[in-house]
Amino acid sequence: MKQIIYILIGFFFGIVMYKSEAASWFRIYEMFQFQAFHMYGIIGTALAFGMLFVFLIKRFQIKSFDGNPIKIAPKEKSFSRYMYGGIIFGLGWALAGACPGPIFVLVGAGYLPIVIVLASATVGTFLYGIVKDKLPH
Amino acid sequence: MEFFYQPWPWYISGFLIACIMLVLLLMGKKFGMSSNLKTFCAACGAGKVSPFFQLDWKSDKWNLLVVVGAMLGGFVASHYLSNGEMPAISEATKASLASIHISSENQYLPKELFSISALSDIKTILILIIGGLLIGFGARYAGGCTSGHAISGLSNLQLPSLIAVIGFFIGGLVMVHVLFPLIF
Numbered sequence: 001m002k003q004i005i006y007i008l009i010g011f012f013f014g015i016v017m018y019k020s021e022a023a024s025w026f027r028i029y030e031m032f033q034f035q036a037f038h039m040y041g042i043i044g045t046a047l048a049f050g051m052l053f054v055f056l057i058k059r060f061q062i063k064s065f066d067g068n069p070i071k072i073a074p075k076e077k078s079f080s081r082y083m084y085g086g087i088i089f090g091l092g093w094a095l096a097g098a099c100p101g102p103i104f105v106l107v108g109a110g111y112l113p114i115v116i117v118l119a120s121a122t123v124g125t126f127l128y129g130i131v132k133d134k135l136p137h
Numbered sequence: 138m139e140f141f142y143q144p145w146p147w148y149i150s151g152f153l154i155a156c157i158m159l160v161l162l163l164m165g166k167k168f169g170m171s172s173n174l175k176t177f178c179a180a181c182g183a184g185k186v187s188p189f190f191q192l193d194w195k196s197d198k199w200n201l202l203v204v205v206g207a208m209l210g211g212f213v214a215s216h217y218l219s220n221g222e223m224p225a226i227s228e229a230t231k232a233s234l235a236s237i238h239i240s241s242e243n244q245y246l247p248k249e250l251f252s253i254s255a256l257s258d259i260k261t262i263l264i265l266i267i268g269g270l271l272i273g274f275g276a277r278y279a280g281g282c283t284s285g286h287a288i289s290g291l292s293n294l295q296l297p298s299l300i301a302v303i304g305f306f307i308g309g310l311v312m313v314h315v316l317f318p319l320i321f
Contacts, residue, residue, distance in 0.1 A: 002164075002199075003199075003202055005164070006164075006199045006200075006202035006203050006206065007202050007203070007205055007206040007209070008206060009157060009160055009161065009164075009203055009206060010202065010203035010204060010205060010206020010207040010208075010209070010210060011206040011207070011209050011210040011213070012153075012157065012206075012210065013154075013157050013203065013206065013207050013210060014206060014207035014208065014209060014210020014211045014212075014213075014214060015210040015211075015213065015214045015218065016145070016150055016153045016154060016157070016210075017207070017210070017211070018210065018211055018214035018215055018218075018219070019141075019144060019145040019150070019214055019218060019219065020144070020145050020147070020149075020150030020151075020153075020154075021144050021224040021245075022150065023211070023245075024223075024224045024245050024246060025246050025247055025250065025251070026223060026224050026226050026230070026234075026243075026246075026247065027224050027226065028309075029226075029230065029233075029234070029313060030224075030226045030227060030230040031309075032306075032309045032310055032312070032313040032314075033229070033230055033233055033313060035226075035227045035229045035230045035233070036226060036227045036230065037147070038147050039147075041147030041148060041151060042147045042150045042151045042154070043151065043287060043288070044151065045147060045148050045150070045151025045152055045154075045155070046150075046151040046152070046154040046155045046158075046288050047151075047155075047287075047288065047291055047292060048151075048155075049151070049152050049155030049156070050154075050155040050158055050159075050288055050289070050291070050292030051291075051292045051294070052155075053155060053158070053159045053162070053292070054162075054292045054293050054294075057162065062163075064162070064163050064164060064165040065163055065164060065165070066165060068165055070162050070163070070165070072162070072167070072289075072293050074293075074295060075280060075281075075290065075295055075297035075298065076297070077296075077297065078297065079300060081278055081279060081280065082279050082280070082286075082297050082298075082300035082301040082304060083300055083301075083303070083304045084278060084279075084304070085275050085276070085277070085278030085279025085280065085301065085304065086275065086279045086286075086300065086301040086302065086303065086304015086305050086307070086308065087275070087304045087305075087307050087308040087311075088271050088274055088275030088278060088279075088308060089271065089272060089274075089275025089276050089278075089279055089282060089301075089304070089305055089308060090275070090304060090305040090306060090307060090308020090309040090310075090311075090312070091271045091275070091308040091309070091311065091312045091316075092267075092268045092269065092270070092271025092272035092273075092274075092275055092308075093272060093283070093305060093308070093309055094308065094309040094310075094312035094313050094317075095264060095267065095268035095271065095312055095316075095320075096264075096265065096268030096269060096272060097246070097247075097250075097268075098272075099170070099171075099272065099276075099282050099283040099284075100170040100171040100173070100174065100272065100276060100282045100283075100284070101170040101207065101282075101283065101284055103272075104170070104173075104204050104207040104208055104211070105207050105208065105210060105211035105214075106211060106246070107208055107211065108207065108208030108209055108210065108211030108212040108215075109211040109212060109214070109215035109216075109245075110212065110215065110216075111246060111251050112253055112256075113250065113251045113252070113253070113255065113256055113261070113265055114246075114251065114265075116262065116265040116266060116269065117265050117266075117268055117269040117272070118269065119269065120265070120266045120267075120268070120269025120270045120273065121174055121269040121270070121272045121273030121276075122174050122177050122178060122269075122273060123269070123270060123273065124174075124269060124270040124271065124272060124273025124274035124275075124277075125171075125174040125175055125177075125178055125273040125274065125276070125277050126178045126183055126190075126273075127270070127273075127274055128189075128273070128274045128277040128278055129175075129178060129183060129186070129187040129189035129190050129277070130186065130187050132187075132189055132277075132278075135278065
């Protein structure tokens with residue numbers, strides 16, 4: 001039963017990504033050109049409600065459906081890994097015009113070339129696992 | 138019904154994305170898409186090469202189901218809920234596109250990069266491969282992507298996520314403004 005719920009969440013996410021045009025290369029390009037409010041509006045609204053939801057969860061100590069407390073693990077403190085990793089990710093995000101969520105959505109939408117992006121992103125993840133101990137974190 | 142076929146406005150889309158994060162939190166999980174790429178590596182046996190991938194990937198099966206759902210959602214949205222038109226980007230963006238030889242009479246994705254015929258050009262394939270490598274490497278190095286840092290992390294007011302998102306934008310701006318004129 002739970003498995004179906006996860007598929008439904010993903011299904012809904014896929015439709016939102018596609019219909020919001022956040023999965024379109026053109027919208028990402030436009031965002032980095034600062035020529036429209038659209039993407040900033042999406043991220044801004046998601047953040048505003050996201051902050052509200054997280055605040056309410058903490059304020060009222062809301063429990064998950066199975067009765068456990070909701071814990072959001074803090075990220076380890078560092079600067080270099082977030083800045084360097086972020087810049088590398090940003091270069092790829094702008095070039096391919098898609099971040100990981102939309103990549104999956106576009107594979108489903110039937111764009112064959114995005115499969116190349118998905119495969120190489122998996123290889124990129126693998127390469128990070130190989131060299132991670134040599135990188136500043 | 139007409140609403141479904143139009144592109145959705147940003148305020149509805151943004152609200153729905155926050156709701157997806159909320160439901161995942163209530164399910165006792167977290168919203169993060171790029172960690173699935175690590176799960177793929179672990180499931181394919183990458184743990185033999187690096188301890189980074191030695192994890193119980195089956196405990197992340199729920200997120201793989203979210204991926205399956207996202208693909209199904211992409212299929213349904215593109216085939217039954219839209220007409221595949223190019224997003225209504227600004228006139229200024231169309232002018233910028235012309236300078237990098239991408240047509241502004243196009244589809245949901247630029248045919249210069251994402252059509253089957255574009256794959257006959259080795260340059261297109263290289264662009265897609267390099268883009269993917271940077272995304273996968275950078276997301277894991279930074280410990281998350283747009284969903285994990287820009288939405289989940291910032292919603293939780295985490296400083297690391299703010300640093301990562303600033304990094305995302307530095308990288309994106311350098312790519313579009315400095316490298317695109319050299320690449321295209």
